[in-house]
Amino acid sequence: MxxxxxxxxxxxxxxxxxxxxxxxxxxxxxxxxxxxxxxxxxxxxxxxxxxxxxxxxxxxxxxxxxxxxxxxxxxxxxxxxxxxxxxxxxxxxxxxxxxxxxxxxxxxxxxxxxxxxxxxxxxxxxxxxxxxxxxxxxxxxxxxxxxxxxxxxxxxxxxxxxxxxxxxxxxxxxxxxxxxxxxxxxxxxxxxxxxxxxxxxxxxxxxxxxxxxxxxxxxxxxxxxxxxxxxxxxxxxxxxxxxxxxxPYPVCRWAHAPVEAVLALRRAHDLGPDQVERIEIETFHEAVRLAVKEPKLSDEAQYSTSYPAALAMVHGGIRAEHLADDALTDPEVMRLSRSMVLRESDFANAEFPLRRFARVTLVLRGGRDVHSGWVTPRWDHTDPPxxxxxxxxxxxxxxxxxxxxxxxxxxxxxxxxxxxxxxxxxxxxxxxxx
Known part of the structure; x- marks a missing residue:
């Protein structure tokens, strides 16, 4: 044809x-x-x-x-x-x-x-x-x-x-x-x-x-x-x-793997945002560049890796109302977004764009860290909703x-x-x- x-x-x-x-x-x-x-x-x-x-x-x-x-x-x-x-x-x-x-x-x-x-x-x-x-x-x-x-x-x-x-x-x-x-x-x-x-x-x-x-x-x-x-x-x-x-979330797909990793750690360890000192993310180059830490407008919040990951930690998910222009002032979300550390991974780079990998470390207050394995986004075509x-x-x-x-x-x-x-x-x- x-x-x-x-x-x-x-x-x-x-x-x-x-x-x-x-x-x-x-x-x-x-x-x-x-x-x-x-x-x-x-x-x-x-x-x-x-x-x-x-x-x-x-x-x-x-x-x-x-x-x-x-x-x-x-x-x-x-x-x-x-x-x-x-x-x-x-x-x-x-x-x-x-x-x-x-x-x-x-x-x-x-x-x-x-x-x-x-x-x-x-x-x-x-x-x-x-x-x-x-x-x-x-x-x-x-x-x-x-x-x-x-x-x-x-x-x-x-x-x-x-x-x-x-x-x-x-x-x-x-x-x-x-x-x-x-x-x-x-x-x-x-x-x-x-x-x-x-x-x-x-x-x-x-x-x-x-x-x-x-x-x-x-x-x-x-x-x-x-x-x-x-x-x-x-x-x-x-x-x-x-x-x-x-x-599942209205943000750039490149942020979805970090978001899923944060949510998995949040559930597995029954954590609240107040227990987390900072979030550290390893992922591919493009997602590292997608890191507006202090968005002022919805478009900046959607095209970010750090801000959606912070939203996930605070709210247990991401909804459209979290990304509205007048909703971008939550102090706990901003704290976690500002302090986030993003690192580029050779492994994740090699897999992109066909697969989008990230892994996350939550550095907890009190000196303990919890780690995810390598995570991919939900609802990919290989495992659709x-x-x-x-x-x-x-x-x-x-x-x-x-x-x-x-x-x-x-x-x-x-x-x-x-x-x-x-x-x-x-x-x-x-x-x-x-």
Whole structure:
């Protein structure tokens, strides 16, 4: 199967039952993260920007205002990215769904796509996006944000929903690759701000590329699609959507292994934060650099290793409300974050990015230390969460924002989407949050 055959030839009825079931769950998870991120400063700013600067008639996610499809994709992608709890793909060191979902949603609504066609587009996007990410990282030296290959993935989804012919689709992919945000991920790791992982910009660029190609704008080829065949050879034989990890905590995945190690020691030794003098972490290079010890804003707290580990020690977990801008002043969390020691490990470096290892020492008051072994994050694709666990995560995020009845209505609409169509879902997603 070629990339173009995947884009235009994949049908819902062709998909194995586990892939169909996973499509519903990744979509539910993304919607929960969007609801949880709706109230962030980043989300307010980007939705205002889309409404003011991207005039159009397309409805925005969880907002009463409208914008153009590229503006809607930008706002939706950035809303999801504003709470770093969405699924990801270890080989790419990034995320597929964040850019894909808002692009597919706005154009499925625009074109009146059936529910099954929308879900098949989502699956296609995960398969396409996984290979596009691997192709980019395999052919370019710099570590680019998810928005870079997310732009090409969003263009693929848009081209499918717009029913572009194959040559026009080639141009859409090329335009998206050329104009997509090849932003430097480690710059945001070193200086966490609202630019995040570039996913919203990638979604916007991908939708724009498809709409431009539809008008005759040229841009082919996309070199990561056409000149890196080794990364596309397993299309149709392997389902990358089943290889996504999920996040139990809304912080950068690189912080999850230290968090799990802290929680395991906390439980095993029945410890409270007042008993801990400091936390020491060994992990891989990138996670050591992800160490904003005194975050002032939510984006800095999410892109940190030390602050989430301190939150875990104090609260026994990490919830979205712990990361709100006005919640970053807990003196005990700040004490443990400031005093944290992070060290780089050759072992953890060698395993990254396919596995993310950390081990933790809690230096206790009174002179005793307790140590974890090497720990990896929960909910990796090799040991995924159950459907019940993901649904509980969704409700933890969505219920306080949407209300239980509306959150239930979204869940019900997803369960019948292949049969009932998009309207029951979009009626909920395009209504404002009061």
């Amino acid at each position: 070629t990339p173009l055959e995947l884009i235009h030839g994949l049908h819902w009825s062709d998909l194995p039952p586990p892939v169909q079931a996973r499509a519903e769950l990744v979509l539910l998870d993304l919607i929960g993260i969007a609801a949880g991120g709706h109230g962030t400063r980043l989300s307010h700013i980007i939705r205002d920007h889309a409404a003011e600067m991207f005039g159009g008639s397309a409805p925005m996610l969880f907002d009463h205002r409208r914008a153009s499809p590229p503006g809607v994709a930008l706002a939706g992608g950035m809303m999801i990215d504003s709470l770093d709890g969405h699924d990801g793909y270890n080989p790419s060191k990034g995320h597929i769904g964040c850019a894909l979902f808002p692009a597919a949603l706005t154009l499925a609504h625009r074109t009146g796509a059936p529910g099954a066609a929308f879900l098949a587009t989502l699956v296609m996007g995960y398969e396409f996006g996984a290979r596009a990410a691997e192709a980019l990282h395999g052919t370019a030296a710099d570590f680019h944000t998810s928005g870079s290959w997310g732009a090409v993935t969003a263009a693929a989804a848009a081209a499918r929903l717009l029913k572009l012919d194959r040559e026009t689709t080639r141009h859409a992919l090329g335009i998206a690759e050329y104009h997509g945000p090849r932003s430097q991920m480690m710059r945001c790791i070193d200086h966490p701000t609202m630019v995040k992982d570039g996913s919203g910009w990638g979604s916007m660029a991908g939708v724009s590329a498809a709409l431009l190609s539809q008008k005759g704008f040229t841009g082919a080829p996309a070199v990561t699609v056409e000149d890196a065949p080794e990364h596309w050879a397993d299309l149709g034989d392997r389902w990358a959507i089943l290889e996504q990890y999920f996040k 159950s459907s019940e666990e993901l649904r509980a995560k969704y409700h933890d995020l969505a219920d306080p924002v949407l209300g239980r009845s509306r959150a239930d209505a979204i869940e019900d609409a997803l369960s019948t989407l292949p049969k009932t169509g998009l309207a029951p879902l979009t009626d909920q997603l395009f209504a404002p949050i009061s």
